[in-house]
Amino acid sequence: MMKCVKIILFYIFISCAVFDATAQSISVNDSYTAQQLVENVLVNSSCANVSNFVVKGDSFSGTRNSYGYFNSGTSNFPFAEGVLLSTWSSKNSEGPYISNRGGGNSSWIGDSDLEQAIGITNTVNATILEFDFIALTDFISFNYIFASNEYQDDFPCNYSDGFAFLIKEKNTASYINLAVLPESSTPVSSKNIHPLINAIPNSTEPIKSCGPENEFFFGGYNTVTSPINYAGQTKVLTAQTNVQPGKTYHIKLVIADQRNQYFDSAVFLEAGSFLPKIDLGSDRLLATNNPICFGESYTIDTKLPSSLGYTYKWFKDNVEFTNNSPTFLVTSPGIYKVDVQLTTSCVATEEIKIEYTPEIILNDTSLTQCDIDNDGISIFNLTKVDAIVKNNASNLSAVVYYESLVDAVAKNNPITNPTSYSNKFNNQSLFARVSNSFNCANYAEVKLIISNNAIANQNPISTCDTDGTNDGLSQFDLNVQVTPQVLTGLHTGLIVEYFLNHTDAIDQQNVLPNIFKNTVATQQIIYARIVNGTDCYAITPIVLKVNTFDPTNFQDETLFLCQTGSINLTVNSGFSSYLWNTGASSNTITVTSPGDYSVTVTNFDGCKKTKKIRVDVSGIGTITGVKVNDFEGNKNSITIEYNGIGDYEFSIDGSFFQDSPMFNGVAPGEYLVYVRDKNGCGISIPYVAYVLDYPRYFTPNNDGYNDIWVIKNMDDxxxxxxxxxxxxxxxxxxxxxxxNGWNGTFNGFALPTDDYWFHLKLENGKTIIGHFSLKR
Incomplete structure (x- = not known):
C-alpha cells in the first residue's frame, strides 16, 4: 500500500514540475503575417516608414510556420515579446528544453544570400523576413538573441547553423550583414560564441575539445526549466548600422540550418527595437577613460542634415535650452538629451552623459644656469624642474619640452636631449607639455636664464700631508674646509657642490664626495657649483694645496740614560713651535729617567710632525768571574762572566773589544779582562785571568833557548x-x-831524547795529564 502511495506522489510531483515548467515558458503564435510581424511587433511605432513585407519559411508541414510572434509571459526570458525566426516549426521553440528533438525537411531549401554573407554552404530549412524602410535618421538598430540546439557535445567545435541580418540600399546589389560580433565582421554563431568545450570521458563517441570563443557573449546552457526549447543561447546582442536619412533600404532577416536539418536554431528579435535612432556617440565618462578634457568644448552631433527640416529640443540635466539645431556645444559636465521631431507623430530621443577630467594644474617656472665663457649660452638640465612644472603630481605623464607653444600643442619637434639642452639665447622660453591618464594636456612656460652672479676670488685651501707617505695627497672635508669660505657674504639657502672640472660643474654630473682626496699631487683645482634650489647661482674655481713636511733627522730613535745620570733630547731648530709630551716647548729637554718621549714640531705652514724617542737606562758592567779553558793548545779560551743593565762589549787586552764574552784560541799567559758599556756609561774594573799550558817539547842543550821544560804561570x-x-x-x-822547571836530568844524568809524561795535581783535586818530547 505504501509503495503505491509513493508512486502516485511521484507522478503528481512530475506532473506539477512539468506544469510549472510549462507555465514558465514563452508562448509562440505562428499565425502572424509578414506585415504584422514587422509593423505591429518589430517596429510597433509610428516612427518607422516600412513596406513591401515578405516572410518565407517552413514549406513542407503545411500547417505550421517556422516564424511567429513570441511572448515571454511570466518566464525570465530577456525579451517581453518579439519576432521569432527558426529552422523548424516556431511552436517547437516553446520551453522547456528537451534534448535530442529536431525538425525540418531536406526539401525545405536554404538561402544563397545567407551563404554568401557568412561564407557557408549547403544551407537548408531557411526562414526569411524581408521589408523595406525609409530611414528617418542616420542610425538604426535592433536587439536579438541567437539560440541553438547545436550548443551540445562538441558541435560548437565543428559547425554551426547560420543566420544574418542583411541590409542594402534598395535597388543595389550588395548586402551588409549586421549580425556580427561588436566592432568586428565575425558572424554570430554557435561556433564563434561558446565556452570551453571539454572532451567527455568514457564516451562511446569521439568528443572533440576546443577552447572558448568570445565567451563573454555566451548567455548559458539551458535546462528543463528553460523558457525556450534550445540547448543554449547568446546574451542580448545588438545589430546596428549607419544609414542616410531619406533613403530607402531593404532588410532581409534570414536563418537556416547548415547541412544537418535535425539540430535547429532560432533568432529572437525584441519587439519595438527596430526604430530610427539618433547616435550621439558613446558616453564620455571618467570610468570608461573617455571624458572631455578640462577647458575643452565638445560638440554633440545628431549627424542629421538641416535640410530634413526636423525640429530639435536640447536638454541638460532635464533643463531645456533654446537651440533648434542638429548640434549642441558642450562646455560643462552633465546629462544631455535631444528630442528630434521626425514626423508629426514621431519623436526620436537620445541622451549622452558628459564628464570632464580634473584640471591639470601646472606651474610656470624658470631655470637658471651658469655660463662658462660669458657668451649667454650654456647647458641646461630641463628635467630638474619637472616636479615644479607638474606641481609634484605623481599621476601625470613625463614632462616633454618644446621650443614653441605651437609645437607643444601639436606635439611636433620635442626636445630630445632635455638633460643637456643648449639654449639659443638668454631668457629663452621653452614650453612643457604634461598629460594625464586620459591623454589630456596642459602647458607651462619654462624660462632659461643665465646667471650673472659675481663670486669673489677664493683663497687656496691648504692642508698638510699627514698620512705618512709624504706624496702630496691628502683628504679634504669640503663641507668643513671649503664651503664656509665660498658662502661667505651670500644669502642663506644656498648649497655648494664640487666637481673635478668645469664641464661637470655645468652639467651637474659626477659630484665629488664631501671627503675628497686630491688626485693631483701638491696642488689641484676643483670647481664649486653654488646651487639655489634647481638653479645654478655661480661656479668658481677652488685651489686645493697639500703641504708636505718631512724634516731631516726626524726618525724615531732609542737613546740610553746612564744610571744616576741625565741625557739631553734634541731636535733641529728652525721650526715655528715645539711641544714635548712633558709639556716643554723648546727644541731640547733634559731627562733623568727612562721612558717614552715625543716631540711635535710645527712648521710655518702649520704642518706638524711628531718624533718619538725611547729612553732606556744603561750602566757599567761588573765582572763576576772568568771561566778559563786551558792546557788545550790552540783551543784555549776565556769566557768573561758579568752582570749589569747595559749593552756590553768585551776585551782581554783593553784595546780590542768584541760583542761576545768568549775568547777562543787564547795563548797561555796573564790577562786583564774588561766589560765596556756600548751606550757610553763606562768600563768595568779590570779582572786578572791566567791561561796555563805546557810546552810540547824542549831542547836542554844549554844554548839558552828552550832549555827548561816549565808550565808558565804555575806560580799562580x-x-x-x-x-x-x-x-x-x-x-x-x-x-x-x-x-823553576825541569832541565831533562835524573840524578845528575842527562836523559835521552824520548817522550815523557806529567801529572799536574791542582789544589782543587783536579789532575791534568799530558806528555811532551825531550830532544837532544
Missing amino acids: LPQSTLYIFDRYGKLLKQLNETD
Whole structure:
C-alpha cells in the first residue's frame, strides 16, 4: 500500500514540475503575417516608414510556420515579446528544453544570400523576413538573441547553423550583414560564441575539445526549466548600422540550418527595437577613460542634415535650452538629451552623459644656469624642474619640452636631449607639455636664464700631508674646509657642490664626495657649483694645496740614560713651535729617567710632525768571574762572566773589544779582562785571568833557548804539584809552584831524547795529564 502511495506522489510531483515548467515558458503564435510581424511587433511605432513585407519559411508541414510572434509571459526570458525566426516549426521553440528533438525537411531549401554573407554552404530549412524602410535618421538598430540546439557535445567545435541580418540600399546589389560580433565582421554563431568545450570521458563517441570563443557573449546552457526549447543561447546582442536619412533600404532577416536539418536554431528579435535612432556617440565618462578634457568644448552631433527640416529640443540635466539645431556645444559636465521631431507623430530621443577630467594644474617656472665663457649660452638640465612644472603630481605623464607653444600643442619637434639642452639665447622660453591618464594636456612656460652672479676670488685651501707617505695627497672635508669660505657674504639657502672640472660643474654630473682626496699631487683645482634650489647661482674655481713636511733627522730613535745620570733630547731648530709630551716647548729637554718621549714640531705652514724617542737606562758592567779553558793548545779560551743593565762589549787586552764574552784560541799567559758599556756609561774594573799550558817539547842543550821544560804561570797555582815520568811510568821529578822547571836530568844524568809524561795535581783535586818530547 505504501509503495503505491509513493508512486502516485511521484507522478503528481512530475506532473506539477512539468506544469510549472510549462507555465514558465514563452508562448509562440505562428499565425502572424509578414506585415504584422514587422509593423505591429518589430517596429510597433509610428516612427518607422516600412513596406513591401515578405516572410518565407517552413514549406513542407503545411500547417505550421517556422516564424511567429513570441511572448515571454511570466518566464525570465530577456525579451517581453518579439519576432521569432527558426529552422523548424516556431511552436517547437516553446520551453522547456528537451534534448535530442529536431525538425525540418531536406526539401525545405536554404538561402544563397545567407551563404554568401557568412561564407557557408549547403544551407537548408531557411526562414526569411524581408521589408523595406525609409530611414528617418542616420542610425538604426535592433536587439536579438541567437539560440541553438547545436550548443551540445562538441558541435560548437565543428559547425554551426547560420543566420544574418542583411541590409542594402534598395535597388543595389550588395548586402551588409549586421549580425556580427561588436566592432568586428565575425558572424554570430554557435561556433564563434561558446565556452570551453571539454572532451567527455568514457564516451562511446569521439568528443572533440576546443577552447572558448568570445565567451563573454555566451548567455548559458539551458535546462528543463528553460523558457525556450534550445540547448543554449547568446546574451542580448545588438545589430546596428549607419544609414542616410531619406533613403530607402531593404532588410532581409534570414536563418537556416547548415547541412544537418535535425539540430535547429532560432533568432529572437525584441519587439519595438527596430526604430530610427539618433547616435550621439558613446558616453564620455571618467570610468570608461573617455571624458572631455578640462577647458575643452565638445560638440554633440545628431549627424542629421538641416535640410530634413526636423525640429530639435536640447536638454541638460532635464533643463531645456533654446537651440533648434542638429548640434549642441558642450562646455560643462552633465546629462544631455535631444528630442528630434521626425514626423508629426514621431519623436526620436537620445541622451549622452558628459564628464570632464580634473584640471591639470601646472606651474610656470624658470631655470637658471651658469655660463662658462660669458657668451649667454650654456647647458641646461630641463628635467630638474619637472616636479615644479607638474606641481609634484605623481599621476601625470613625463614632462616633454618644446621650443614653441605651437609645437607643444601639436606635439611636433620635442626636445630630445632635455638633460643637456643648449639654449639659443638668454631668457629663452621653452614650453612643457604634461598629460594625464586620459591623454589630456596642459602647458607651462619654462624660462632659461643665465646667471650673472659675481663670486669673489677664493683663497687656496691648504692642508698638510699627514698620512705618512709624504706624496702630496691628502683628504679634504669640503663641507668643513671649503664651503664656509665660498658662502661667505651670500644669502642663506644656498648649497655648494664640487666637481673635478668645469664641464661637470655645468652639467651637474659626477659630484665629488664631501671627503675628497686630491688626485693631483701638491696642488689641484676643483670647481664649486653654488646651487639655489634647481638653479645654478655661480661656479668658481677652488685651489686645493697639500703641504708636505718631512724634516731631516726626524726618525724615531732609542737613546740610553746612564744610571744616576741625565741625557739631553734634541731636535733641529728652525721650526715655528715645539711641544714635548712633558709639556716643554723648546727644541731640547733634559731627562733623568727612562721612558717614552715625543716631540711635535710645527712648521710655518702649520704642518706638524711628531718624533718619538725611547729612553732606556744603561750602566757599567761588573765582572763576576772568568771561566778559563786551558792546557788545550790552540783551543784555549776565556769566557768573561758579568752582570749589569747595559749593552756590553768585551776585551782581554783593553784595546780590542768584541760583542761576545768568549775568547777562543787564547795563548797561555796573564790577562786583564774588561766589560765596556756600548751606550757610553763606562768600563768595568779590570779582572786578572791566567791561561796555563805546557810546552810540547824542549831542547836542554844549554844554548839558552828552550832549555827548561816549565808550565808558565804555575806560580799562580798555589799548592799545586807537578810530577814528571818517563814513558815507563818511572817518576823522574816532582816540582811545586816555586820551582823553576825541569832541565831533562835524573840524578845528575842527562836523559835521552824520548817522550815523557806529567801529572799536574791542582789544589782543587783536579789532575791534568799530558806528555811532551825531550830532544837532544
